[in-house]
Amino acid sequence: MPNPRFAEGGKLVGKVVEGPGAAGVSFATVALLAARDSSLASGAVADENGVFTIANVTPGNYIMRVTNMGYETRYMPNIRVATEANMTDLGNIVIKPEAQKLNEVTIKGEKSMIVDDIDKKIVNIGKDMLATSNNVSDLLEKVPAVSLDENGNPQVRGKGNVVVLIDGKPSNLYGSDLPTILQSFPANLIERIDVMTTPSAKYEGEGASGVIDIITKKTRIRGTNGGMRLSLGNRNNHNASGNISYRAGKLGVNASVSGQNRNMIWKRNLTRQNLISENASVLEQNGTGGNKGRNLFGRVGVNYDFNEKNSLEAGVNYSRDQSSNLSNLLNRTSGLQGIVLEEFTRLNNSKGSGDNVNFSLDFRKKFAEKDHQLNFNSSYSLGGSDGESYYNQESVIDSLLRNQQNFRDNKRHSLYLNSDYTWPITDKSTLEVGLRSRMSSNDNTNAFYDLNRETGSYTFNPSISNVFGYKDATYTGFMTFSQKTDLWGMRAGLRVTDYNQDINQISINKAFGVHFLTLVPTLALTRKLGETSQVKLNYSRRVQRPEADWLNPYTDVSDPRNIQSGNPNLRPEFTHKAEMGYSNYEANGGWGPSLFMDYSNNAITRIRTIDETGVSLTRFDNVGRELSYGFETDFTQKFFGDVLKVNGSGRVYRSEVVSTVAQIDNRTWSYSGNLNAFVTLPLDFRASAYVNYEGPRAIAQGTREGVFIANMGIRKELLEKKATISFNVQDIFLSRAYKSQLATATYTQNSLWQQTNRLVNLTFQYRFGKISAGGGDDA
Template sequence: MKPLLLLICCLFLSLGARSQTNQTLQISGKITDSVAQKPISFATVLLKNDKKVQVKSVVSAKDGSFALTGLTAGNYGLVIVYVGYQTKTIPVALGTTSKNLNPISLIPSPTQLKGVTVTGDRPLIKQEIDRISYDVKADPESKVNNVLEMMRKVPMLSVDGDDNIQLQGNSNYKILINGRPSGMMERNPKDILKSMPASSIERIEVITTPPAKYDGEGLAGIINIITYKKADNGTNGTVNVSERFPVGGPGIGGTFTAKAGKFGIATNAGGSLNSTPQLNNTILRLTQENNPTKLFQTGTSDFSGKSGYVGAELSYEIDSLNLISGQLNYNANSNESLSTQNSILNNTTSLIQSYGLSNSLEGSGDGFDAALNYQLGFKKDKNRLLTFSYRYYQFSNNQFNNVGVFNPVAYPEPNYKQDNTGGSVEQTVQVDYVHPFKKVVMEAGIKAIFRDNSSDFEYLSLNSSGNYILDPLRTNVFDNQQNVYAAYNTYQFTIKKWGVKAGVRLEQTQIDANSSGTILDKNSLNLIPSISVNRKFKESSINFGFTSRIQRPGINQLNPFVDRSNPNFTSSGNPDLKAMKGHSIEVSYSRFKKLAINIGIRALRGTNIIMPSAITVGTVTQNSYANTGTATLIGLNLNLNYPFNNKLRGVLGAMANYGMVTAEINGVDIEKKGLMRRAFTSLTFRPTKTWQASGSVNYNGPNLSIQGTSNSFVFYSFSVNKDFLDNKLSLSFAANNAFSKYRDNIRYINGTGFTQENYSQNYQRNFTTSLNYRFGRLKDSIKKNKKGINNNDVSEGTSL
């Protein structure tokens, strides 16, 4: 994620132009520290011509001096780079005489604690003080895969058989786009990530110790998707067109960035069609009560859907001290599914019940958010900033089930329809202040979120007259209002080779809920500290982090709507859920020699955990949520990167999490322990500058929950890429799971008095062709607000 603390101030010095001659000239000068006024030795000095092509480079001497000789008259750009300081660019016009520049002062960069590169030529993985980032652009498969597929390679992330993302085995996290919340990720992120070509993004960041400036939500951390680099004067963009077969479908996506003077815009957009053929599924449930039963269901289902998204960030620099920026995001999707089901319920001696169902499901939804930021600088110190921000966000989800009953035996229910409309409206106001004190940067801010979650669902039964009649006992209107008030204060500084980020956040939450006349009124106050420490060595670094986090339940967990599309297995939310609390501590080590290593250990302790629970009442298994658990998770994460030569590179990653969970479900204490594991390896071969091939294997071990586990599976792929037109045009082909048509997903559940096995097929074999085109040329970076709204405080699922 791009840190909002990133304070980059480039100083441009204009020098008078003189008439050109052909004599040999030189540019000389001296480099000093702007604070200590001491010479800076070994700084890199680059000289570029008017076409921005590098023509000379030197390193400053011990006294900070440098000289670039053997030059001819013309216009140049002098670029000075030194670790820990802001890069400075100076235009130089050489006429008939040489130039001896005034002392050049470099400004320290305490606001950005530099990351540590841990891979080869172009790093795939970068370890920073509070996060790990995966450079998607450096991976050849980014030209043919979507973003969800690329997440299988990101350290600490895993994707299960149903395409659900987990961060270190946990589903409590927040996904941001360019460091900010986005309507694209609030409703059903995996659908958008499937339709987003990986070539349209720069990198994926995993923030495991979020600083206090971020909302306190997300026990596991934050996933930040960076869609573009800093924009420059001119235009730049990418377009990706792909086709997946025999399942999947066509997709298109891309980015466009432009800057003209004081105005800049960066956009990303895309869409896809997705379909799967008819697949099989079964459920086997055995009860062990006084009258044991066996329920066996077999069914089929197909799916077709479409989704699209568009987002834009705009900025206008009024002058050097006043900046206005804004964001707009919109996404929408729709899907259809036709499923059939046959159900047989027996006891030890006879048939109890049987029936068949046909379910025609239609779903749709959209989301929109808009934000406006005003940033005020100060003449005495342009790194001192005051920012005012406002954000409006809303989304809606609609689900309609039309269920028909056939061949009933001892099954009294008629045909029925379910209609559920849910959504959320949210407004946020925020004020942030940044004040540098020499090498210490202080930040403080206040924030208020006003959120209204609601749903309206109806259940209609077919009567004897052939009309659908509303069933008031199965119909409900739900409203949940959350107001969150927060204040934070953070400090960050560097002392020699030590870097520190530390802060504290205070959050007050007020909840007022109404479920068909039942009023719920809850308040809570949470103090959330965080600290990250980085120690750099010559070719390695060690990081330490500690933070406390909370997790408020999302609308899907709160919504009391009872989904009865399968009469024997209902599911609903719980409007009485409270926020979870947790503490995490982590230590990581990075070495960036030829064999690059990144290894980390993390421990997470959570209380008041929201646990999914399943209980059987009569012939029905009821699935819901409750604050009944405590959890401890100890994890190990390892990544190795090794270039065998300049053509062949290998990557190996592994993650293991040992979880210990206790909970009470239906009055019974349950304890679960187990190891969750994941491994990934890939080889990339580049025989020439324009040809590249890559193969990868991804192993996902069982995913544990308090009442069960899942089977493991392997995902493998091979891709080849050919570049044209000076690497602007790329043609790619990929084969995923070419030798395995289906992936079997099996979920085992052990409840009080029953056991259950859920089986479903996924069509996993597919072949993809992709055409990717880059265009445009940029010059100077777009200026954007360094502060903005980050509502990373709600998730929609929980698992260990």
Template sequence: MLNNPILKIFAFVMFVNVMAWGQASEKPRPDGTMKMGKISGIVIDNTNGLPLEYANILVYRLRDSVMLTGGITNTSGIFTVDDLSPGQYYVKVKFLGYEPMYVSNVRIQPDKPEVNLGKLHLDMMTVKTADVVITAEKDGIVHSLDKKVVNVDKNYSSTGGSATDVLQNVPSVNVDAEGNVSMRGSSNLTILIDGKPSGMSALSSADVLNQIPASQIESIEIITNPSAKYDPEGTAGIINVVMKKKGVTGINGQITAFGGTGNKYNGSAILNYRLNGANFSFGYDNRTSNFTSFSTNSRNSTVSANSALIEQDVDGNSLMQFNNLSLGFDYTFNEKDNIGISAKKRFHTFGTDSRTETRNFNSAGLLTSDYLRSSDGPRNMGGMEYALNYKKVFDGIGRELTADITYTDFYMNRDEIIRETDYLSGSLIKPEQKTGTDNTNHTYTVQTDYTHQLSSSSKFEAGHRSLFRTLTMRNDYLLFNTTSGIFEDIPLYRNHFDMEEQIHAVYSNYTGAVGDLFKFQGGLRAEQVYSEGNLLTSGETFNNDYFALYPSAYLSKQFGTDELLLSYSRRVDRPNNRQINPYVNLTDSSNIFFGNPKLRPQFTNSYELGYMLTLGKTTITTTGFLRTTSGVISNITSIGTDGVTRTTFANVSRQNDAGVDINSTIPVFPFLRVNAGFSYYNIRFEEDAANSIKSFNDNNWTAKLNSNIFLGPGTGLQLSLNYRSPYIVAQGNMSETFSVDLGGRKEFLDGDLTVSFRVSDLFNTLKQRMEVSGNGFTAVLDGKRESRMAFLGVTYRIFNFKAKEQKRDRDSGGDMDF
């Protein structure tokens, strides 16, 4: 199926790649002299061995201490400072919250123009007061112009929870009362795990994030305007979950156990064994959570005289059990080549018991029916994920090639029993109903990425990604035959749907600088999508093939320690299988749902202008943004003369989102650090009369405040406040939400043992109201999910003796000449 457009672009990218590679080799300058010297190295967090991004590198002339030049580390902690004349220098390395490091006696000679400083380990900053020594903690949230990084270990208010709980307190990110995640007002986002798709594409973002325990997460990256290197899926941006990894020699790991109110428990174990070039890893986690919920729904209709008013009360109880098991092995042959293989097994159960009382009133206000609808049946899901990874590091700094092959085999099945009984007599109104669901998802992904750091200010990236996905959905509807005593299949409501999808992409990025004036990055991603749906029950087929280009551009200017960034990217929201499958969901006979196989992707142009201001130890990041979206995919609800509301999806009009984020990190006192975030955004939606959507112009905002109090070595408290104003949706509006979380921890045994606690939604205020209207009806929905919960748990870290000896050597400065 691959033909001209994609092949031509792939050939062009490879041609540019070869040309850039050749130009990077050592060549004489036009005046006949050779290139001048350079200093390179890698900056590492001494606590966990992970690279530090955005660390500042300053190069001083030794004889008069004049600062000549500098740079910053990339995502791998790597830096390169070039164009240095032969001579003697010293280097200063600094990063917020860490002790600065000085490397003296750095000499560049004509015959040895390149100096590699190797790994530079930075220690956490310590502050002495009258009676106590306080070790500065890594910021819970680190702000930069292109992303936000949430350090989960410093986020006490997510203790015992999941990735969803971590995001609850992140600026620009909102989590509603049902656990749904959105960024800057949009829920269309992409979830990555360690920079790769989650392998659970059949699930919603809320379900994916809720399955990942916070105890196994190192950090979460929020990227609102990704470059062409990333998959363009997700018009609001990307949430990348970085899992914990241990890399020191010997046996090391972490074991956690937590218990919470209302029958909530979770535990996890991460073990790693590294010897010479071989590394073995094991991970397991379990989460068992019981949640209760209650909601009411009141709907008025002018279309149906017999159902002029419908009132519903819904009680729900959910028991969720998540289990994840992972095994991995990788081997480094010669410090240049690494190959790894891993396998992950997931097996989850969502047990749901729901009871809905429905009262129908006619136009005269008389009660015409009062019945109880109950449904129960666990939803089982799981599968396997296999990965083969290769990494090649070339000579020099910042030049590498990675290749990854991934296969995921995911399933989901459920048998749900539905009963409708008269509320007063308890007798069945209609025979028992049964819905059977059996879905599978098989996905192959092949990806290669090449990075070449041409100099301290220029870099070339190129890559390719192909995804092959096969989805099968089997939904059956059965009625109980009271005569035969068995459930009988009803072919009229049967839905068997298959979907085949291929996405082939190539990309190229170039990063450079124009002297000291500004830095820039330009990128282009080309994608060819082939998508075919087959409704087996009717023989209908649906095709949605398209070719699209996704450019990105960045322009930045440094003003001392401050920085200005202008960026642009094009994003897409591709319809998922749930949105296009025309299967009619009859779980609630008064409110039915079905997909639209004619949906097309929606495209978004995203613009951002940001400024990072540094005032001493305080940083303030201000980002203005604009998103323009065409062919918006939206829920559309209508009501028929039978009084039943029907909800589906449609491509509607245009939407423009504009706003500003202001985030700051303020060390108020040595023992108190505050992260504050404020987001304001305006949403303009054009009228779409065909789908009963009126134009609207809505202003809303969110505010978040995280206060971290350091009470001594390894002891701290965190108080988090979250507020979201009311906001408008396509056919209605949502109410405001407010919550307060409290967390804390205490370390023992020289940091090996940590006791943590958390209380979420301290004042039990997290609830939601939605008001919806359309042709002939208005509705009000009030919902409250169990949100006030308390957790208490312990974490034990396992480090081998040799690793501790190495840490003490580094603490004493034995590995560096200061």
């Protein structure tokens, strides 16, 4: 006789939604309570679309409780599971946002900041993070395990080589300079940030350190809503932005615009002892400089829902950036006895501009059978940049006098096509397959001219000039299979990529192609321990392919004692990533500790060599083995109700860089962490503080010292909480100093780069909006 617990009729299915016709509420908790005593009988957590399944339910009468952070708890009595029914479909279960004012979009509750999915951490961007952030760069610094290097590029667990996506699409569709993109993208357009240290096969196989996907808001609120923001800062660091969304019936329109003026000053010091020549010498460099820039970002999008199953979205993004840089660098070379052998000052005055436009078209179709879904995404991007630099080298030694000019021109375009199909094979298993292609081209001209002092005119210098053509084409197919039970979850995937590079060194009439075929397997396993707790084990193989700038053999002589060049012989870097972790995130807080390991046996890294004159050459190379492993945790916690909210992350890890060929053997323990705190004060004031420390770590030929950053702010709600005014200070102690020590058989070097102006700004933000019929859908 069959066990009645597993008899037919023991399955409940449904979907948690925010309103009639609205999309699902992600990760809502559904509990099944016994009708007789309200004890917990079973339960489930809804998926990203709000769909849940509770299997193996004993026939009987129950009460259903549906909860989610930021929503009112809903109880549904009289849930009956009969033995004669194969499945009970509860349909759409509507839950309401907390404290929603009539005719106004004012939601007091917020989603839990961190949600741990099977192969990623989802960081929801709450109002506290928005109030203390002007752009995406500011947001990323507050995300657990993420930091920024001295150039503004994201790092995960202190390492670069991170793939950054925007709505699942490559960020380079928005422009070629990632730090500028992140600084120009307004923070209030961001819904959440997904961080994947071991991404599934669905995501790009590139990025040895992982993938960051920045998800923008897609409003479905009927009526009009939006906001505006103005920030005034010291040293002419200002920005302003505005956005508006309108929806009526099946049509929605959204637009945003932002502008920024930035100004940063810095200092640089370097001391290098040359040990390669018979007469050892010491190079000392001391200099200051400043970078100024302006950027403009605009965005217009239109979406149309033909019906509940079919929707179309089109958008245009435009960005423009202007920059100017000044630097003054004193170079002094001395013998070991302190006698000055040569000395000169090099002045650099550079400026540049660039623009980028991106067109996108996305289509989504849902099928009636079992929520099959087909997505098609496309983007076309084109842009260009140009610049000019003027170098004036002053010295009492005639042979060191220089006057040089450098003119740069870059043109690029790219096409991105993606289609994927989701097939729910059963209520607990899903197959997803997809095809992607990306094609791009980049034409780069660097022309260098030297002043002929006899004729007084500039002449072209072919030895340090370069015309470089670059094309790549990536064709990818992927498949992931997910299986869920009441306690277990599994997602296995395989990604196959055919990658082609065409490199044309036009200036020396040399062209060649490179072809890579790579396989990226992934596996993620989870085991639920309770309603909100789980353990997981993840593995992913990653590949870091050489970028165009790393391959370009152009020699940058802007600093003649430290020249840089590309390496057209670079090979891809393959990294194995494994992680085992536990997570438990509840309404009032939680944590997610994990053990991790990254291993690469052909790591791409910067290598510096020196010649007998003391001039160093830096370029990327495949050096050998890189290994890092350690312990990491993120956490979030509320104290005294909502008076104090704290979130952050920390890690202790071992980093090793070893290469027999390059005679490198660096191994060190390190520790890093960040902490955010938000305090509710009387009279609608809130204070915030942020600290981050990236500890010392091993690099290819030495060590990078730790970097400490501290920010703080205070804000006040105004105009019935429709407006916010805030005061923020970044880098309070001017401690963002990047120091490194290198040591090889041929030289030793100590260097420092530090931003020397703290940023202080006063920001005013105003929000408006009304709700008519319908609800919200924040993807």
